[in-house]
Each structure stands twice: as C-alpha cells, then as structure tokens.
Amino acid sequence: MPDIHALENLTTQARRDILRMVHKVNSGHPGGSLGCTEFFVALYFEVMENNPDFQMDGTNEDLFFLSNGHISPIFYSVLARRGYFPVEELNTFRLIDSRLQGHPTTHEGLPGIRIASGSLGQGLSVSIGAALSKKLNKDSKTVYTLMGDGELQEGQNWEAIMYAAAKGVDNLIATVDLNGQQIDGSTDTVLHMGSIADKFKAFGWQVLSLKEGNDLGRIIETLQEAKGLLGNGKPIVFLMETIMGHGVDFMMHTHAWHGKAPNDEQLATALAQNPETLGDY
Amino acid sequence: MKQYTNQGSNDTRSGFGDGLTELGRTNPKVVALCADLIGSLKMQTFIDENPDRFFQVGIAEANMMGIAAGLTIGGKIPFTGTFANFSTGRVYDQIRQSIAYSGKNVKICASHAGVTLGEDGATHQILEDIGLMKMLPGMTVINPCDYNQTKAATIAIADYEGPVYLRFGRPKVANFTTPEMGFEIGKGILLNPGTDVTIVATGHLVWEALLAAEALEKDNISAEVINIHTIKPLDKDLLLTSIAKTGCVVTAEEHNYLGGMGESIAGLLAVHSPTPIEFVATMDTFGESGTPEQLMEKYGLNAAAIAAKAKKVIHRKK
Numbered sequence: 001m002p003d004i005h006a007l008e009n010l011t012t013q014a015r016r017d018i019l020r021m022v023h024k025v026n027s028g029h030p031g032g033s034l035g036c037t038e039f040f041v042a043l044y045f046e047v048m049e050n051n052p053d054f055q056m057d058g059t060n061e062d063l064f065f066l067s068n069g070h071i072s073p074i075f076y077s078v079l080a081r082r083g084y085f086p087v088e089e090l091n092t093f094r095l096i097d098s099r100l101q102g103h104p105t106t107h108e109g110l111p112g113i114r115i116a117s118g119s120l121g122q123g124l125s126v127s128i129g130a131a132l133s134k135k136l137n138k139d140s141k142t143v144y145t146l147m148g149d150g151e152l153q154e155g156q157n158w159e160a161i162m163y164a165a166a167k168g169v170d171n172l173i174a175t176v177d178l179n180g181q182q183i184d185g186s187t188d189t190v191l192h193m194g195s196i197a198d199k200f201k202a203f204g205w206q207v208l209s210l211k212e213g214n215d216l217g218r219i220i221e222t223l224q225e226a227k228g229l230l231g232n233g234k235p236i237v238f239l240m241e242t243i244m245g246h247g248v249d250f251m252m253h254t255h256a257w258h259g260k261a262p263n264d265e266q267l268a269t270a271l272a273q274n275p276e277t278l279g280d281y
Numbered sequence: 282m283k284q285y286t287n288q289g290s291n292d293t294r295s296g297f298g299d300g301l302t303e304l305g306r307t308n309p310k311v312v313a314l315c316a317d318l319i320g321s322l323k324m325q326t327f328i329d330e331n332p333d334r335f336f337q338v339g340i341a342e343a344n345m346m347g348i349a350a351g352l353t354i355g356g357k358i359p360f361t362g363t364f365a366n367f368s369t370g371r372v373y374d375q376i377r378q379s380i381a382y383s384g385k386n387v388k389i390c391a392s393h394a395g396v397t398l399g400e401d402g403a404t405h406q407i408l409e410d411i412g413l414m415k416m417l418p419g420m421t422v423i424n425p426c427d428y429n430q431t432k433a434a435t436i437a438i439a440d441y442e443g444p445v446y447l448r449f450g451r452p453k454v455a456n457f458t459t460p461e462m463g464f465e466i467g468k469g470i471l472l473n474p475g476t477d478v479t480i481v482a483t484g485h486l487v488w489e490a491l492l493a494a495e496a497l498e499k500d501n502i503s504a505e506v507i508n509i510h511t512i513k514p515l516d517k518d519l520l521l522t523s524i525a526k527t528g529c530v531v532t533a534e535e536h537n538y539l540g541g542m543g544e545s546i547a548g549l550l551a552v553h554s555p556t557p558i559e560f561v562a563t564m565d566t567f568g569e570s571g572t573p574e575q576l577m578e579k580y581g582l583n584a585a586a587i588a589a590k591a592k593k594v595i596h597r598k599k
Binding site: 059105 | 336352353359
C-alpha cells in the first residue's frame with residue numbers, strides 16, 4: 001500500500017517548488033504544473049520502476065516522456081526530489097547557462113530528460129518509438145507519457161493514436177491531462193473536440209477515465225488498473241480530469257495562470273496554502 | 282584528364298536500398314521505417330530479411346520522425362525512408378525538436394530529391410532540402426553522386442553517432458565511383474586535378490562536372506573536379522587548397538542556389554579567401570513536370586551549363 005501521507009507531503013513541497021521557481025524568474029507555466037502535481041508524484045514515487053542513476057537508454061526500467069513540455073516546473077521538481085539531480089539546481093530554472101531550460105531538453109544533459117518537448121504534439125510519437133525499442137530489446141518495462149488536452153488539437157497526435165492501435169503498441173500508458181483549458185480560453189471555446197474518450201475508443205484504445213485527477217490515491221489506483229491492461233494487444237490511455245492551478249485557490253478554475261508567474265504578494269498567499277514539508281530548495 | 286568509366290547506369294536510391302540490405306545483415310541495431318514508399322525507396326529486401334526491424338507507419342511522416350527519435354532510446358539506429366520533400370519540409374519541426382535538438386541518432390534517408398524526380402512535378406521536387414537540413418545545428422548533410430557512393434554512404438552513416446540527412450534520387454545515372462576512393466563523412470574526393478578552375482559538384486551533378494571538364498580540356502582549360510558528397514560538415518581544407526591554386530570556382534548541385542552547397546562554399550570563401558564563384562543550381566524557382574533530362578537542360582543543370590559557367594568565372598579572375 002502506498003504511504004499516502006508521505007506522497008501528500010511531496011505534492012505540497014512540489015507545489016512550493018513550482019511557485020518559487022516561476023516567481024523567481026517571473027515566467028513559466030504554473031497552472032498546468034499545479035494541476036498535474038499529484039500525477040507526477042504518483043508516477044515517480046509510486047507507480048514507475050525508474051532509476052535516478054540516469055541512463056539515456058533506460059534499459060529494464062519504466063520510461064516517462066512529457067509531451068506538453070511547458071509544465072516543466074513540476075517535471076523538474078519531481079525529478080530533483082526523486083534524486084535525478086540536486087534540488088538546489090531548481091534555483092537555476094530558466095536562467096542563463098542552466099540545465100533547467102524553459103522547456104525540457106536533452107541538450108544540456110539534465111538527468112531524467114530523454115527528449116526535448118515544448119513544440120506540442122510530438123511526445124506520443126516518441127513514446128511509441130521508445131515502446132517499440134523496448135519490444136525489440138525484449139525489455140518488459142513500460143513507457144508512460146503525458147499530453148495536454150489542448151495539445152490534442154495537433155494533428156500528429158492522431159497519426160500516433162492511429163499507429164499505436166493499428167500496430168498493437170501495448171506496453172504504453174498515455175495520460176491526457178483534461179483540465180479543459182488552453183491559452184486562449186477553455187478548450188470547448190477555442191476548438192471544441194467533442195468526446196475525447198469516444199475518439200480514443202473509436203481508434204481502438206483501452207480507455208480509463210478519472211474525474212478526481214487531483215486525488216493521489218485515485219490516480220495511483222487508476223494507473224495500477226492501467227498496468228493490469230498492459231500486454232493485451234491494445235494501447236492504453238488514462239483520461240485524467242484535473243483542475244488547472246490546483247492547490248492555490250486563486251489560480252484554480254481559470255486559464256489565467258497558464259503561463260503567468262505570481263507577484264510577491266501572490267506568492268506569499270500561495271505558499272501559505274502549501275506549507276513547507278520536506279524543506280525548500 | 283583522369284578517365285572514369287560508367288560501370289552501368291543505376292539509380293542512387295538502389296544504392297541506398299542495397300546499403301540498407303547490407304546493414305540488415307551486419308548491424309542488428311539498424312531498424313528501418315517507411316511512410317508508404319517501400320518500392321520507391323528500394324527497402325523490400327531489408328524488410329523481407331528483417332521483418333521485425335521494419336516499421337510501416339503509413340502516410341504519416343510526422344509520426345515517423347517521432348517514432349524514429351524514440352527508437353534511438355534503447356540503442357536502435359533508425360533509418361527513415363520517404364521522398365526528400367516529405368523527409369524535410371513536411372516534418373521540419375519534428376526533425377528540429379525531436380531529432381536535432383534532442384541529439385538523436387536518426388538517419389533521415391530521402392529519395393527523389395530535386396527536379397530529376399521528373400513528371401510528378403514541383404509538388405514532389407524539393408529544391409530546398411539541403412538548406413533546410415544544413416541550418417539545423419548538429420545535422421550532417423550528405424548528397425552522394427552515384428549508386429556506389431550512395432551504398433557506401435548508407436553503410437557509413439550507421440557507424441556515425443548523430444543525426445544525418447542522406448539525400449539521393451530517382452533516375453538511373455552513371456555509376457563510376459570505385460571502392461578505392463573510399464567514403465569518409467566530411468571528406469571530399471578530388472576526382473581530377475587541374476589548374477584553371479575548380480568545379481565542385483554534389484549528387485547527380487558530379488558526373489556532369491566530369492563531362493564538363495572533358496569538354497573544357499578540348500578548349501585547353503584545365504579543370505579541377507572535386508566531389509563534395511558531405512555538404513555539412515564541409516571539407517574546408519580540400520576546397521581552400523584547390524581554390525587557392527585555381528583562383529576561381531564553379532559549384533554544381535541539383536538544388537536552389539539559395540541554401541545550397543554553393544552558398545556554403547561562398548560563405549567559406551568570403552571568410553577565408555574571397556574568390557570569384559559561379560553557381561550551377563536552380564535560381565530560386567520551383568520545378569515542373571518533364572523528363573529528368575528535359576528538366577536538367579531547362580534549369581541549366583548539366584555539363585554544358587557547368588562548362589559555360591567555368592569559362593565565365595575564369596574571365597572574372599583578376
């Protein structure tokens with residue numbers, strides 16, 4: 001059984017990391033990062049079998065690819081807290097000469113990153129390639145990926161969704177962050193996509209849905225359920241409804257904090273709602 | 282004039298296909314992907330011999346580039362196959378982010394480059410691909426000249442770690458290079474020594490450059506002919522040494538002069554040793570339908586055009 005209390009302490013600390021990182025450089029994407037905090041903590045501290053002693057090839061370990069690279073703050077926080085690199089390095093987020101670029105990259109050699117992402121719609125294809133590589137290598141571990149819902153408007157995703165089903169890529173668990181928001185407003189107003197679950201089903205995927213995408217215990221349960229569906233000839237998608245900005249009351253239920261940092265006063269308010277648990281970097 | 286023998290005309294894409302077949306037998310890390318053009322890319326033998334190492338992605342080039350990037354994680358060496366147009370312009374951002382910026386060991390193998398694709402016309406005849414690819418940091422760009430060299434290049438790039446763009450074509454052209462010439466990425470080949478003008482050619486224009494040198498010899502002009510198969514990184518030493526001797530240069534390629542090999546050489550000379558230069562290339566235009574021979578003639582991409590530019594550039598020498 002997962003130690004939910006310990007994991008909740010991690011999510012609170014990760015939220016502090018996100019807020020402090022974007023505040024320091026007055027840039028970055030707190031909204032989606034906060035909404036996916038529970039998912040990242042669940043994945044890296046409970047669900048995946050991963051090795052913080054980083055090797056690019058990731059042989060015999062689970063792999064994760066972030067497609068919506070703009071939520072780099074939560075990715076960096078969780079990688080650092082998991083031991084991929086020193087937590088002090090979070091201080092360098094988006095600064096000149098940093099390994100923590102605005103969007104994740106392999107170019108600066110940051111441990112834990114296996115592909116550059118930021119230009120949207122490319123992560124699922126890369127994840128499929130890594131999953132095929134595992135099959136060729138007779139490596140039984142799993143490939144995980146996270147995409148945004150707005151990101152599904154990119155056509156390449158649908159090429160990848162078609163391919164994964166047609167070719168039976170069944171060692172892959174893709175998660176879609178359904179927060180219903182994108183830069184110009186709600187996904188329904190920007191470009192209504194209809195039922196994403198029905199679309200994945202129509203393409204031949206196994207679909208798991210969760211309304212409580214900020215509930216650690218439920219996320220872990222759903223991902224464990226997804227693992228039980230591996231290896232039966234069909235790819236798996238986890239449609240996870242989250243609240244953008246979750247954990248900071250004034251950042252929730254709006255797209256306003258997609259790519260905006262809090263000012264000093266807002267930071268103090270936000271941090272007060274997320275008291276220090278494991279020590280700030 | 283050094284003599285070269287056409288050992289039997291063949292298409293460069295068959296050189297790619299046969300090189301891939303050999304890699305299939307010798308290098309278990311090599312995998313191949315194709316976007317619905319197996320026959321055009323001559324990949325069938327590799328597929329027959331290595332069905333588990335081949336991925337048919339359908340008409341979905343963006344997805345193919347992403348899958349190729351992912352396959353490198355775990356140690357595979359992916360070779361993607363489609364036409365040059367769909368290998369570059371259609372998927373530029375996928376190559377840029379998932380392959381070049383991410384430093385992935387993907388070999389982008391592009392057939393039907395340039396106007397010699399022929400009758401299908403300008404929608405399929407890319408003349409901008411060398412420029413697109415050479416601008417990407419870390420990308421190696423190779424445009425071999427005949428069947429033998431394309432086969433050698435295909436085999437060589439598997440042993441090189443890093444992203445590569447390998448460009449070849451559709452029509453049967455003279456096959457004249459020999460194993461003794463060798464193939465080393467980034468190392469040009471001096472095909473004929475000369476003193477009056479340097480002709481630097483890549484791809485299908487290399488044979489034309491040799492024919493041009495023969496014609497020039499009859500007019501008592503001594504042309505040095507260099508085959509630059511690797512446009513990036515450029516063999517600066519070979520080029521600067523030759524051009525210091527001859528004092529002028531003609532570049533020849535089946536590509537737009539903007540962004541092509543000639544532009545790279547002009548840039549090199551501008552910095553190191555400003556020298557008269559003329560370009561045999563397309564002049565900022567799209568192609569059109571026609572036979573390869575008709576198109577090479579119409580767009581000034583043949584031996585006669587090279588010889589004329591050689592005479593012109595010699596006159597420009599001080």
